[in-house]
Amino acid sequence: MRLLLPSIIMAVYAFLSLVLPMKAGLLAKALLGAAFMAAALKYVFYQVVGGGFFRPDLPVPVMLTAEALYAALMVLFVLALAKDVAGLALRLGRLFGASWHLPFTPGLRCALLVCLALASGAWGTWQAVRVPDVRTVNIGIPNLPPELEGFSLVQLSDLHIGPVQKKPWLAEVVRKTNAAQPDAVVITGDMIDGLPDALRDEMTPLADLRARCGVFGVTGNHEYYYNGSGWLREFSNLGITMLNNEHRVLSDGLVLGGIPDISSGRFGHDDADVQKTFAGAPGGPRVLLSHKPNGNGIPAPDVALQLSGHTHGGLMFFLAPVIGAYNAGYVNGLYHTPQGGLLYVNPGTGLWNGFSCRLGVPAEITRIVLHREETSER
Helix, strand or coil: CCCHHHHHHHHHHHHHHHHCCCCCCHHHHHHHHHHHHHHHCHHHHHHHCCCCCCCCCCCHHHHHHHHHHHHHHHHHHHHHHHHHHHHHHHHHHHHCCCCCCCCCCHHHHHHHHHHHHHHHHHHHHHHHHCCCCEEEEEEEECCCCHHHCCCEEEEECCCCECCCCCHHHHHHHHHHHHHCCCCEEEEECCCECCCHHHHCCCCHHHHHCCCCCCEEEECCHHHHHCCHHHHHHHHHHCCCEECCCEEEECHHHCEEEECCCCCHHHHCCCCCCHHHHCCCCCCCCEEEECCCCCECCECCCCCCEEEECCCHHHCEHHHHHHHHHCCCCCCCEEEECCCCCEEEECCCCCCCCCCCCCECCCCCEEEEEEEECCCEEC
């Protein structure tokens, strides 16, 4: 399990940095160390007790408690690291005559940082599972035809309906989406975490999505973990037009294309193919739906705007560089691509149940409004 070693390293480092210097008894230090390690073993707990890493079969309160404690451990690790860097800087300063020291005693520092980490973990977990707000992003497209001025798409991404996000949550997302009165709704993958038979009823609110030009979607990697072919049928039954290396010409001339997740070929499905997607398309502005922001020929030339997800916006603000390293630097928001187009990476409407925490990276229902040339946000 690739996340086990980093998790243990975080727990050990927090113990050595914060607990070991304390003037406390051996029992107190041992109990704190055990608590750190218990939080670090979240994924082992999911695998052994919950029966699966991606979709543990556990009560929601138990999962959210585990998520909050693991998030708190990550924050504590960063705080301990920052404390040690500051301590080293102060020690170097004393070599040059400065008299600065870290405030408080080691025990009080540990208590304050642990409390701050626990509060951050609880807040971040709540931020991850609440129904997000609608965020409007105005995007300028060069040479946009006048008839497409103000055309709006609502993008949903990474819903991850399953152990935590369920039918009532999804119904409220659908209500907010419809209230935005979009011209089109697009869903950029990872809608589920579970098999069709287990989640069929949970997904029914998607059938209530309404848009003037229709509702469109593409697969993410998680669809293929849970019977991708079965989910393609389910989504179609819910009224979602799934774009599998194909396009549709919407009213007013917008060309909307979609590719399957770039991992689809590994699961026996068609590989992502942008050229095939837009074969025979007319000359209107092209918008491409792709779950991941890069790979297999994407971002692509001749695409005015690509809409993607997958990264969850980096999850926590201090993780953005790590997530970006795996996604060509595309993590959250609007980018100008080397291919000459624009790419909007949605930070996710929901969140993967295996890491349900957001700090400084709010979820969103994204209302994208197209304009001619100028690009701005509000």
